[in-house]
Amino acid sequence: MNLAFHQTTATGPAVVCLPMFSLSRAATAAAFSPALAGAGLREIYLDLPGHGDTPANCAPTSQAVLDTVCAWLDHHLDAPALLAGGSYGAYLATGIARQRPDLVRGLLLVCPGVTIARDSRDLPDDPPPTAPPGWLDAAPATLHQHLDAALGQRTPAVVATVLAALDSGGPGDATFQQKLQSSPDYALPDETAEVTFDGPVTVLTGRQDRIVGYADQFRAMRRYPRGTFTVLDAAGHYLPYEQPTPLRSLTQDWLRRISGAS
Incomplete structure (x- = not known):
């Protein structure tokens, strides 16, 4: 349960933010902190193993x-948390909601992985937008x-922002990441389980995301009876x-729905 983390000083409910694969808690804070600003939440950003x-x-x-991650949540929090994540972090968040729903109040899933095997993903086949x-x-x-x-x-401005995120935070362990990503156990054993999570869920996807797509994520909405799904143009x-x-x-909007469910 020894995970490096950063948290804000707010004393409100906890929102635990999980990073994209290979990224650090600093990159996750750059992604989610502007969206969570002013909500009075105790924002917690974790570095995964x-x-x-x-x-x-x-x-x-x-x-x-x-x-x-579940052991960390059990040890550090005394109430179910909001979970937010991008890509692999969102994939883990959905797994936690399936396996340990007692730890989760709601899910904010941004470009979530649904299936780990790349050749099984339903990706958009439209040509990418023009670029300068x-x-x-x-x-x-x-x-x-x-x-x-x-x-x-x-x-160029978005590329610069993404490069800054990729370069931020601690160095990570490239050998561990390579072993994880190439392992047959990169997929969670219950990845395809049809388990329903009843808390408020928001799923955001990019119309031009040719890494995980948006169609698998829409089909997965049957697991979230209180789910909102959005696909954004000019986003990947x-x-x-x-x-x-x-x-x-x-x-x-997700946070308003969380408050209404309390």
């Missing part, structure tokens, strides 16, 4: 990572293919950095 400043202190499987010449010039060549698939808001897999204004609006 082998990410940021947290050592690789568990087996390189998603179930072990999830169990470590040289829009990727500031990015290392090793990231060009990834960012070309990931971004719907294709401008890094939606919080591409479309911060709609993210804040939809987050505030």
Whole structure:
């Protein structure tokens, strides 16, 4: 349960924010803090095992990572938390809601992974939006293919914001991350389980997200009877950095629904 974390000084209900794969709690704070500002919540940003400043202190499987997060929640919080996450962090949040619903009041899922196996994802096949010449010039060549698939808001400014997020926070453990991502146990064992979560859920997806798509996420809404689903144009897999204004609006709506459910 030894996870590096940062929390705000607010004394309200806890919202625990889980990062995208390979990203740090600093990158997660840059993504979610503007959307949560002024809500009076105790914002908690975690570094997963082998990410940021947290050592690789568990087996390189998603179930072990999830169990470590659950142990942290059990130890540090005395009431169910709101869970927010992007991509892999959102994938873990949905797993926690399935396996330990007693720990969760509501879910904010941004570009969530639904299925880990890449060849099983339903990805958009439309051509990407046009981009100005040289829009990727500031990015290392090793990231060009990834960012070309990931971004719907294709401008030098967004690329710079995403690069800053990728470079922020602790170094992580690249060996652990590679073992985790290449393991057959990268998928949670109950990934396809049809388990219903009854709390307020908001799911945001990017119309041009060619990493996880948006169609699998819509089909998964049957698991969330109190769920809101949004697909945003001109947004991809890094939606919080591409479309911060709609993210804040939809987050505030989620929080109003949380308050109404209390």
